[in-house]
Amino acid sequence: MENVAWWKGAVIYQVYPRSFCDSDGDGVGDLAGLREKLPYLKNLGIDAIWLSPIFRSPMVDFGYDISDYREIDPLFGTMEQFKELLDACHRSGLRMILDLVPNHTSSEHPWFVDSRSSLQSVYRDWYIWREPGPDGGPPNNWLSVFGGSGWELDEASGQYYYHTFLSCQPDLNWRNPDVSAAIQDVLHFWFAMGVDGFRMDALWYILKDEQFRDNPPNPEYKAGQPPDYQFMPLYTADHEEVHDLIAAMRRTADAYQDRLLIGEIYLPPVRLVRYYGLDLEGVHLPFNFALLECAWHARTIATLIEEYENILPEGSWPNWVLGNHDRPRIASKVGDDQARVAAMLLLTLRGTPTIYNGDELGMPLAEIRPDQVQDPLELNVPGLGLGRDAVRSPMPWDSTAQAGFSEREPWCPLIGDWQIRNVAALDQEPGSILNLYRRLLNLRRRYHSLALGSYHPVAARGDALVYIRKSAQSDSVLIALNLGSEAQKVIAEGMSGEILLSTVDAEMHGPVADKFELRPNEGLMIAVSTGAKLKAASVSSQLSKT
Ligand code: NOJ
Ligand code: MG
Numbered sequence: 079m080e081n082v083a084w085w086k087g088a089v090i091y092q093v094y095p096r097s098f099c100d101s102d103g104d105g106v107g108d109l110a111g112l113r114e115k116l117p118y119l120k121n122l123g124i125d126a127i128w129l130s131p132i133f134r135s136p137m138v139d140f141g142y143d144i145s146d147y148r149e150i151d152p153l154f155g156t157m158e159q160f161k162e163l164l165d166a167c168h169r170s171g172l173r174m175i176l177d178l179v180p181n182h183t184s185s186e187h188p189w190f191v192d193s194r195s196s197l198q199s200v201y202r203d204w205y206i207w208r209e210p211g212p213d214g215g216p217p218n219n220w221l222s223v224f225g226g227s228g229w230e231l232d233e234a235s236g237q238y239y240y241h242t243f244l245s246c247q248p249d250l251n252w253r254n255p256d257v258s259a260a261i262q263d264v265l266h267f268w269f270a271m272g273v274d275g276f277r278m279d280a281l282w283y284i285l286k287d288e289q290f291r292d293n294p295p296n297p298e299y300k301a302g303q304p305p306d307y308q309f310m311p312l313y314t315a316d317h318e319e320v321h322d323l324i325a326a327m328r329r330t331a332d333a334y335q336d337r338l339l340i341g342e343i344y345l346p347p348v349r350l351v352r353y354y355g356l357d358l359e360g361v362h363l364p365f366n367f368a369l370l371e372c373a374w375h376a377r378t379i380a381t382l383i384e385e386y387e388n389i390l391p392e393g394s395w396p397n398w399v400l401g402n403h404d405r406p407r408i409a410s411k412v413g414d415d416q417a418r419v420a421a422m423l424l425l426t427l428r429g430t431p432t433i434y435n436g437d438e439l440g441m442p443l444a445e446i447r448p449d450q451v452q453d454p455l456e457l458n459v460p461g462l463g464l465g466r467d468a469v470r471s472p473m474p475w476d477s478t479a480q481a482g483f484s485e486r487e488p489w490c491p492l493i494g495d496w497q498i499r500n501v502a503a504l505d506q507e508p509g510s511i512l513n514l515y516r517r518l519l520n521l522r523r524r525y526h527s528l529a530l531g532s533y534h535p536v537a538a539r540g541d542a543l544v545y546i547r548k549s550a551q552s553d554s555v556l557i558a559l560n561l562g563s564e565a566q567k568v569i570a571e572g573m574s575g576e577i578l579l580s581t582v583d584a585e586m587h588g589p590v591a592d593k594f595e596l597r598p599n600e601g602l603m604i605a606v607s608t609g610a611k612l613k614a615a616s617v618s619s620q621l622s623k624t
Contacts, residue, residue, distance in 0.1 A: 085275070085338045085362065086395050087529040088125035089425070089519060090175065090432040094403045095132050095154055096140060097472045098435060100484035107472065107483070109155035113163050115475075116170055118501065122438060123519030126173035128277050128340070130403055132160070136186050136246070139454055140470075141177075142279060143184035143247050147264040164272055173274035175338060180261050180327075181280040182247040189260075190248050197235055204257050205248050206240040207232075208290065219292045220314050221306040225458035228314070242283050242314070244454055252284045252323055265330045275338030278327070278361065281353070282343045285320040287313035305459060316349055325359045338362050340397075347386050354394040363397045363430060369423075370405050374412045376561050380538030383427065383545075387533060396429030401437045407469050410443040415599035418511055418581040419559050422601035425518040426547060426557045428533035436473055438515040439504055444471035444493045452490065467491075474500035509584045517579055521603065525578075527553045542566040542596060546606070554606040560596035569593050575604040 099111030109132065119127060131141035134149040141151070150160050167174045183190055193201035208217035208229070216229035217238055222245075229238040230245040239248050250257045265276065293309035324341070331337040341353050341361040353364035368382045390396055400420055401408050409417040417440045424431045446467045451457060456465030467490055474496035475482035481496040493499065504510035522528045527549035536544040541562030548554045556575065560566050573592045580586040581601040590604055 082530060083362075083395075084173065084336055085126070085430055088173070088430055089123070089522065090126045090128055090340075090430060091119060091122070091124040092128045092130070092402060092432055092434045094130050094435055094470055096130075096489060097470050097483075099473065099475065100486075100488070103485035104153075105484050105486040105489045106153055108153065109150070109159045109163050113159070113166055116166055116172065120170050120172065121516070123516055123523065124172070124433065126175055126274065126338075127167065128175040128275075128432070129177060131177045131179060131279075136184055138184070138246050139244055142179055143182075143186075143244065144179050145184040145186040145188075147178075148267050161271070168272065173338075175275040175277055175340070176268055176273050177279060178261070178264065178276040179279040180250065180252075181242060181284045182249045185246040185248055193248075194232060194234070194239075197237075203254050204251055204260075206251050206286070207235075207237045208240070209237060218290050219309060220286075220290075221293075221309060223304070223306050224455050225305055240286070242280065244458075249286075250284070253288065258323060258326055262327065262330045265327060269331065269334045269337055274336070275331075275340065277340040277342060277365075279342050281324065281341040281361070281364075282316045282320065282345055283314070285317040285323060286315075287317070289313075302462060304462065304464060316345060321352065321355060321360055324353065324361060325355060328355070328359055328361065340365060347382075347389055351386075351389050351391060351394070354391050356391075358391065358393055363395065365399055365432070366397050366429070367399050367405075369398060369400055369420075370402075374416065374561060376538040376541055376543040376559075379423070379561075380535060380543055380545075383533070384535060387428070396427070397432065398424055398427050398429050399432045399434075400424045401434035401469070402432075403434070403470055404466055405469065407434075407441055407443050408437055409440045414440055414511075415563070415582075416561065418514055419561060419599060419601040421511065421515055421518060422557065422579075422581055422603065423543075423559060425515075425522055426528055426545075426555070426603065428531070428547065433515075434469075436471070438512055439474070439499055439501065440511040441471065441474075441493055441499065442495075443468035444491050446491060450491060476500050476502035513584065514579075514581060517584070521555075521578055525549075525553050525555055525605070526551060527555050531555075536570065537568075540566060542568060544568060544570070556604040556606050557601070558594075558596055558604070559601040560599060563598040565598055566596040567593070568596060573604075573606060575606040578603040578605050 096107045098107040099115050100107050101110035132150055132154045133144045134146035134151045135141045135144050150157050164174055189201050189204050192199045193205045211217050216227045220228040222228040224243045228240050231238050241248050291313045293312050296310045299308045331339050339361040340363045343350055343353050343364045350364050353360045372378050408420050453466045470490055471493050472483040472488040477497045481492050504512035527547040531547045531549035534546040541560055543559045546556050558568050570592050575590055577587050577590050582597055
């Protein structure tokens, strides 16, 4: 087998540590709880876990407000427990990716406390301080993503500091080389310990306009959209020179063996792929969130796959995300049946997939009553459907009290159907979505074409989406997905193969010829017979409704 970087053939699994497993009965998930569940993750068949932040934090933004980049927050455990967890991961063949938040710190971080303490502080210039605007108000019109002005007045000095997110998350000044050096040190600290990579938060935000120009109004803004959409983020995000800063972090990662950098970047595809870097000296994987917000239509999805595939820079490697701790759950978006089809899509596309914890159970959004809202985004900007509590509901492990997540009431409500939708119950059902995920992950290991092969679109018509994954050395797999609830006929001329997996019938196997039917909500994977010399161009496919 060719020498391929580990993360290309890998499947990443996002753990939201607060909600994974609570070992000490305080209602909040922790490292010891996660450690207990490593066998579950190993058995699921994933390769790497990415942990949302576990560092010391006042937790106003649930850990994305860091007050010490080199300490584990006591809520999650100790450094010793972290090292044990890292060791245990490595012993069982799992890689561990941590979450780096380079754009901002907590206002309780000693750097900011010092910065704020005086105009003469050596840390003053580590953050973005400005004199008030001509009218005595904020220096310009930049808005916070979490509502209101991005500028917060510091009464003591009379200056404002900038915060892309909450006012207790002041932005670091990446124009100051000391800031870059300090963050590189953080990377060194964890890489030297053996951490395999970082997911880097809000990466497209870290550099802002040097002249602090006002953002232009967004003519397409409509009431009900997130309030910062009122202006185009021309001067506050996706700065041309951000790539130099990222390249410096990449050099740090490259000083170690086999480390991975992933960027959290919400941008249109053409802007997104620039984060690979001009000569691939950027992040290894700029998260591709295209599936998170697209309409669930075969043609739409086929188009976005093709668009993405076509603009990937030479030598870069794709990736796909179906859920995370910030966006609504896929099962709530498309329903239970299609959540299974979505799983097949995620795990058969070309590129590294990231699974969000609980999606393998088909978890829906939890019901959050108004008095249960904790997400600072929803608290600041209520009623627009931006709240993220519902997607952060604890993992239901079994049908005992608190779903086996904790001995106490969990910090965030459980999903409504946890008594039947839990790991223990789904484990016992051969046809459950959990077992479907296991089979899909297993097939990715068995079929080189699925893990590393090329992608060939075949057809997207009606509700059917058909494509082939092909490996030069060995196998080819045809994937036919029915994104709707009516049967679809597929004709793939000249094809013959064996059914590997159906999303609606775990027992379905056997030969399949060039004409076959997809049942409602069915996804099928077919191992195309060797010697069939199947090329995308030679597969003519007609799709029609029965
Ligand atoms: C993106 C993170 O995923 C989100 O949870 C957080 O609130 C913001 N960045 C700010 O760090
Ligand atoms: Mg706990």
